[in-house]
């Protein structure tokens with residue numbers, strides 16, 4: 001039995017859901033939700049699509065934090081989201097350093113493709129919210145719609161995108177604004193489907 005592919009909402013973690021730290025998030029005590037992020041994920045959950053976090057965590061490869069602690073941070077993050085009335089269906093992370101040249105570290109699309117295969121996701125109809133040029137590029141390489149938020153590193157990263165003349169992404173103030181924009185897009189798709 002085959003199931004139809006479904007659109008998903010991919011979220012970067014640091015700078016989108018929680019505050020970025022120059023010295024990496026190395027424990028749950030250092031994890032701080034950005035203002036409005038929990039409420040925004042609740043709004044996204046109402047859209048009834050898989051919500052998947054896709055994050056580079058080179059702090060593991062650099063030896064600053066262990067796999068176990070990163071897994072614990074993600075369990076606690078998911079619990080906090082569920083307690084707030086939201087949902088996160090999966091978290092995929094890349095533990096490698098840039099010089100390991102893995103196939104998962106963003107801007108490579110490996111994690112998006114892996115999630116798509118595991119969760120029957122239609123990448124061409126999916127959204128990816130990030131705060132970095134590498135998020136926008138990973139989204140574009142996977143065929144998703146990139147949304148660049150201005151929280152975290154977003155404002156500086158948008159200057160890079162402009163300098164590199166990268167277009168085709170939707171800028172948004174923060175995850176709350178991005179959630180509203182995604183809802184509008186999905187409602188439009190639904191209406192279009194009904195009319196056709």
Ligand SMILES: [Mg+2]
Nearest residue numbers: 012014015131
């Ligand atoms: Mg980020």
Ligand SMILES: [Zn+2]
Nearest residue numbers: 094102104105
């Ligand atoms: Zn990797």
